[in-house]
Amino acid sequence: MPAHRLLPSAEAEAFVDRARRFAQEELRTRAAEEQPGGLRAVLGRLGELGLLGMPYPRQVGGAGLPYEVYLQALEEISGAWAGVGLGISVHTASCQPLATWGTPAQIERWLGEMLSGAGLGGYCLSEVHAGSDPAAIRSRAHPVEDGYEITGSKAWVTHGGEAGFYTVFARTSDDRTRGISCFLVPADSPGIGVHPPDRKMGMAGPTTATVDFDSVWIGSDRLVGGEGRGLQIALEALDSGRLGIAAVAVGLAQSALDHSVSYAKDRRTFGKPIIEHQGLGFLLADMAAAVAGARGAMLDAARRRDRGLPFAQQAAIAKLLATDAAMRVTTDAVQVHGALGYTAEFPVERQMREAKALQILEGTNQIQRMVIARHLSRSA
Structure with missing residues (x-):
């Protein structure tokens, strides 16, 4: 264990050591290749090792780790390949709305699969004109029979085109701060289009792309937290x-x-x-x-x-x-x-x-x- 590590338990030490060994043995060489889609290539192993659900409870498929332990495991992974660390962080953030605001039925139905490595998460908040000002988003979710139709375009989506699901924030009213809602959208939903990956100066492992939603229908059961709570x-x-x-x-x-x-x-x-x-x-x-x-x-x-x-x-x-x-x-x-x-x-x-x-x-x-x-x- 490196001298700078101060972990709260033997279990935490074992988990961080597992992340370190995975980083050194399986990630360091791949990082030098710097190929786009790097996280997807190691997705299965990340899921097997519990590295995609570290801070979430065991009863929903996570590892049940305190956040300080999760972050130190993430640090070890990022030291070998920062792109994979970034991808895990974005996936974790994409799962948090469901884990925190979802109903028991929603959590039971979807969260375990999301944390298992079956599919990456994409966090769809920013838009070209609404990066640092999320309250300015224009994407809309129109109520229709049994659900919503989402229309709009999300920019700088990590895992865009590779995700298994997108956590999408869209307007359900014109109220600037209370008119945004959160939706869990399957990546294979009809009407989703993905632009070619952004050409970046670094972080080639996790792809970044613009994702378009063209009247994408989702059931009302995929609204997370109720209307107007999205921001x-x-x-x-x-x-x-x-x-x-x-x-x-x-x-x-x-x-x-x-x-x-x-x-x-x-x-x-x-x-x-x-x-x-x-x-x-x-x-x-x-x-x-x-x-x-x-x-x-x-x-x-x-x-x-x-x-x-x-x-x-x-x-x-x-x-x-x-x-x-x-x-x-x-x-x-x-x-x-x-x-x-x-x-x-x-x-x-x-x-x-x-x-x-x-x-x-x-x-x-x-x-x-x-x-x-x-x-x-x-x-x-």
């Missing part, structure tokens, strides 16, 4: 999702730091390892401090969540600190490796490209500052 449901899922992104960022940064320390011990200049040169040693020290600080903020927020305490502000802080740290640490990792860091010979160049996405996902870091300031204003 609240979406924002709650985002709070937890931000912790998932923080864990991906911490895992990515820790891996870049580990690669850098290893390289700096082996590479010699002027008769000694470059880690012994003060300029380089101080750079590594700052990288280590950034990773530790980000991990501490993430675990603090997770422990609040596990105790049932408010954690939205802490989640925003964790996401902000962790993703900024990942960007800084991976950039410095390329510098530590010198010219080799700018080549594909070492993973740090890929990790730097992956880190950039994390400052944008689940609300840009500028939005996180707005969230934090809003909470400070309310507490004053």
Whole structure:
């Protein structure tokens, strides 16, 4: 168990160790290939190991882990391949509305299959004109006989075209904040169209695409939480999702730091390892401090969540600190490796490209500052 791990039980240690071994033995090599659809390729194994339902109760098919344990397992996976960590985080967020707001009948019918690895989840909230402002979405869900017809277009959908189900937020009235509802939509529903995958600078593993809904009919039993509760449901899922992104960022940064320390011990200049040169040693020290600080903020927020305490502000802080740290640490990792860091010979160049996405996902870091300031204003 790495020295930075402080886990609450032997069971938690065993689970995180399972995630670490899976990451090292099955993911690290695949990450170097950076092929689109990477998560789908390992979906079966993720389900077998319980890595798609970590924070959900055992009675519904999850692993029953505290959120702080789930995040540390996610960190291990992300250190080997951040794209898979991101995919798991999005899948977990896609399941949360049903797990939290679904009726007992809905949960019994669908959640176990969703957590088993039978199909990935896609989280359909953002639209081209409504990314950071989810209350501005225009997609509509019109009541029809025995259900709804959903029409609209969702942008930047992780697992778009590969998901087994989509958690979709659409308008059921014109009220800005109370007119949005949440629906669980099977991915094979007639009327769903998927654009070609977005061409991204990194994070090639989980595909991202625009998904169109053209009068997609779903039964009324697939409305989650009742009409008009969708924005609240979406924002709650985002709070937890931000912790998932923080864990991906911490895992990515820790891996870049580990690669850098290893390289700096082996590479010699002027008769000694470059880690012994003060300029380089101080750079590594700052990288280590950034990773530790980000991990501490993430675990603090997770422990609040596990105790049932408010954690939205802490989640925003964790996401902000962790993703900024990942960007800084991976950039410095390329510098530590010198010219080799700018080549594909070492993973740090890929990790730097992956880190950039994390400052944008689940609300840009500028939005996180707005969230934090809003909470400070309310507490004053």
